[in-house]
Amino acid sequence: MTAEPTEEDLQSIRLESIQAAEEAIREASSRPDLHLVQAIQALDDTDKYLNVTATRASEWYGLHFPELTQMMQDNIALCKMISDIGGRGSFSKENLGGRGLTDKKVEAVLEAKSRSKGGEISDGDLGRVRALAKLALELSSQRDSLNGYVESQMKKVAPNVTEVAGATIGARLMAKAGGLDRLAVLPASTIQILGAEKALFRALRTGARPPKHGILFQHNEVHMAPKWQRGKIARTLANKIAIAARVDYYRGSADASIKSALDKRLESIKERYKDPPPRKPERRGPPPREGRFPRREKTRRR
Numbered sequence: 001m002t003a004e005p006t007e008e009d010l011q012s013i014r015l016e017s018i019q020a021a022e023e024a025i026r027e028a029s030s031r032p033d034l035h036l037v038q039a040i041q042a043l044d045d046t047d048k049y050l051n052v053t054a055t056r057a058s059e060w061y062g063l064h065f066p067e068l069t070q071m072m073q074d075n076i077a078l079c080k081m082i083s084d085i086g087g088r089g090s091f092s093k094e095n096l097g098g099r100g101l102t103d104k105k106v107e108a109v110l111e112a113k114s115r116s117k118g119g120e121i122s123d124g125d126l127g128r129v130r131a132l133a134k135l136a137l138e139l140s141s142q143r144d145s146l147n148g149y150v151e152s153q154m155k156k157v158a159p160n161v162t163e164v165a166g167a168t169i170g171a172r173l174m175a176k177a178g179g180l181d182r183l184a185v186l187p188a189s190t191i192q193i194l195g196a197e198k199a200l201f202r203a204l205r206t207g208a209r210p211p212k213h214g215i216l217f218q219h220n221e222v223h224m225a226p227k228w229q230r231g232k233i234a235r236t237l238a239n240k241i242a243i244a245a246r247v248d249y250y251r252g253s254a255d256a257s258i259k260s261a262l263d264k265r266l267e268s269i270k271e272r273y274k275d276p277p278p279r280k281p282e283r284r285g286p287p288p289r290e291g292r293f294p295r296r297e298k299t300r301r302r
Contacts, residue, residue, distance in 0.1 A: 032157050033180040036150065040171035043146040050143055054079055054136040060129050064088060064121040067112035071105070076140050079133035087126055088113050159254040160244035164262055165219060165237065172215050173241065184249035192216060192238035221266060228276050229269060236265050 005013075028034075054075035061078075062069040065088040072078040077099070085095050091113050096106045121129075147168070154167040158180055161170040176194045177183040183191070193200055195214030203210040213234035217223050222234050240262045247255050 031179070032153065033174060036153050036157060036171050037175040037179060039146060039150050039153070040168070040175050043143065043150060043168075044172075046139055046143045046146060050136060050139040051075075053132060053139060057082060057129060057132040057136055060132065062118070064118045064126070064129075065113070065116055066118050067116055068109060071108060071112065076136065079136040082133040083130050083137060086130060087121060088116055088118065158245065158248040160248050160258055161241060163254070163256075163259045164240050164244045165216075169215060169218055170241075172218075176215065180245065180249050184245040186242065186245075188235070188238040188242040191241055192234050225270075226276065229273050232269050232273065233266060236262065236269065240265075 057079050058069050058072075058075050061082050068081070068088070069078065072081070081096075081099070085091055091109060093106060093110065096109060101109070150171050151162075151167040154162045154171055158170055158174070161173070161180075161183075164170075165173065173191065173194055174180055174183050177186055177191075186194075193211055193214045194216075196211040197214075199211040199214075202208065212231035213222055216234045216237055217230075219234075219237060221237065222230050225233050240258055244255075244258050247253070247258070
């Protein structure tokens with residue numbers, strides 16, 4: 001008979017189990033694809049904050065110089081002007097030079113300055129607007145840095161997914177799936193609608209048409225294609241992304257044949273379905289009750 005384990009043996013087994021679990025957690029947390037997931041989520045959050053901050057600075061400055069905010073479509077360039085120049089009284093031909101504006105645009109800005117209908121702004125309010133514009137510029141710089149990090153790391157972690165879907169879209173798919181390992185086991189039909197879960201559940205609940213694409217709509221081949229081709233292109237992209245993710249996770253090396261097969265299939269779709277399909281006749285409701293055949297009277301069986 002084997003002796004029962006002592007209290008010291010149980011305590012030793014417990015400590016070794018805890019150490020093994022901690023080591024597994026430490027190893028899982030150091031995976032580069034999980035860092036990429038956090039980076040792409042930080043990039044999306046930064047985009048959101050940047051848009052809100054730049055728009056707020058533009059609208060606030062528009063109380064003082066509304067003509068400039070109407071002429072400048074790029075909020076980042078406008079924030080750069082607000083931060084560097086300040087109030088409309090400081091605008092001059094020298095200050096507007098070197099900002100990528102044409103001579104005609106510079107003359108229009110100076111003319112708008114002389115006949116501006118905007119109100120006066122105090123030094124305190126102008127300082128707050130300029131600080132808000134500087135914050136938007138810092139967020140823009142941080143966004144560019146995060147975008148560069150995502151593109152460089154995606155080429156190392158998932159080169160085939162990057163080649164097929166692009167660095168940003170591939171990282172968003174990984175974030176939605178929960179990592180490269182989970183993306184590698186998803187079927188192509190699930191990858192196709194990642195990001196469109198609300199529309200899918202609404203379709204299941206109401207019986208409406210299910211979505212044809214989710215995050216993949218951001219791909220140039222999908223959103224630039226005619227409507228009748230988008231579903232087929234999204235399905236083809238999802239198939240190739242599923243293959244690319246498995247090659248990246250299990251093999252870890254680039255495979256040029258995936259991208260070449262995708263290009264051939266896309267060309268085939270564009271050539272075969274270049275014309276829109278014929279419109280289906282509208283479905284009509286059932287005829288009125290009176291137009292149906294009369295009911296047969298039930299006879300009693302004797």
